[in-house]
Amino acid sequence: MANEEEQKNHLFGIKDLGHKTLLQSDALYQYILETSVYPREHECLKEIRKMTAKHPLNIMATPADEGQLLSMLVKLTNSKNALEIGVFTGYSLLSTALALPPDGKILALDVNREYYELGLPIIQKAGVAHKIDFREGPALPFLDEMLKDENKKGSLDFVFVDADKDNYLNYHKRVLELVKIGGLIGYDNTLWAGSVAAPPDAPLMDYIKPLRGHVMELNKYLAQDSRIEICQLPVGDGITLCRRII
Numbered sequence: 001m002a003n004e005e006e007q008k009n010h011l012f013g014i015k016d017l018g019h020k021t022l023l024q025s026d027a028l029y030q031y032i033l034e035t036s037v038y039p040r041e042h043e044c045l046k047e048i049r050k051m052t053a054k055h056p057l058n059i060m061a062t063p064a065d066e067g068q069l070l071s072m073l074v075k076l077t078n079s080k081n082a083l084e085i086g087v088f089t090g091y092s093l094l095s096t097a098l099a100l101p102p103d104g105k106i107l108a109l110d111v112n113r114e115y116y117e118l119g120l121p122i123i124q125k126a127g128v129a130h131k132i133d134f135r136e137g138p139a140l141p142f143l144d145e146m147l148k149d150e151n152k153k154g155s156l157d158f159v160f161v162d163a164d165k166d167n168y169l170n171y172h173k174r175v176l177e178l179v180k181i182g183g184l185i186g187y188d189n190t191l192w193a194g195s196v197a198a199p200p201d202a203p204l205m206d207y208i209k210p211l212r213g214h215v216m217e218l219n220k221y222l223a224q225d226s227r228i229e230i231c232q233l234p235v236g237d238g239i240t241l242c243r244r245i246i
């Protein structure tokens with residue numbers, strides 16, 4: 001029978017992991033979803049989530065707790081002009097669009113319009129399609145075009161990047177010029193299924209392996225970039241929030 005100190009340590013996961021952590025099990029994650037996320041999830045977000053769950057690439061979808069975080073961040077920052085890179089069927093896009101004020105705008109970039117069109121009827125039903133400017137194509141050249149317009153520099157309040165991980169550093173260089181001082185950028189998947197902390201020779205899934213180095217390089221870069229303040233959260237697959245300070 002464990003003594004009181006051991007029981008306390010076990011409860012908080014300190015004994016097993018050597019540090020404080022909350023998410024010790026899938027059951028705890030389900031608890032968060034069922035207690036704090038799903039009861040407050042907009043009906044149309046539920047609909048996109050359930051429709052996307054049937055898609056063969058459903059692993060790409062932004063999870064509902066992360067959508068809730070994005071919504072909170074958009075509101076806390078009083079964001080009006082947003083950008084999303086990597087739309088898929090639109091869960092994070094709809095979360096953001098719903099959180100923006102009635103005259104808010106979000107530019108949404110994705111190489112694949114077909115994914116977006118799966119969620120579009122639901123976005124229209126939610127009454128926020130007028131806030132969205134969707135553009136099909138690779139994001140980098142689009143950002144380069146935007147940067148040619150001096151008026152676009154510093155024009156964004158909020159950016160969410162959730163696309164090709166090997167381009168995140170390229171996105172960072174550009175997006176940091178497009179976001180205003182005090183604006184927020186969220187980079188998704190910065191824990192990359194936990195692989196960033198795995199030993200170099202650990203067996204990794206095929207889609208994880210080739211991009212792990214890029215995610216680790218991004219994390220190092222963001223940590224030393226004096227133009228931003230950062231906060232890496234273990235929500236979803238890891239999201240690093242960057243606030244532009246200069």
Ligand SMILES: C[S@@+](CC[C@H](N)C(=O)[O-])C[C@H]1O[C@@H](n2cnc3c(N)ncnc32)[C@H](O)[C@@H]1O
Pocket residue numbers: 060061062085086087088089090091092093109110111112115137138139140162163164167
């Ligand atoms: C992880 S999914 C995005 C998930 C989405 N945020 C959600 O809420 O479900 C990544 C998306 O990035 C898009 N993508 C990949 N490479 C891209 C690129 N170079 N430019 C723009 N979009 C890209 C893919 O088509 C895919 O829809």
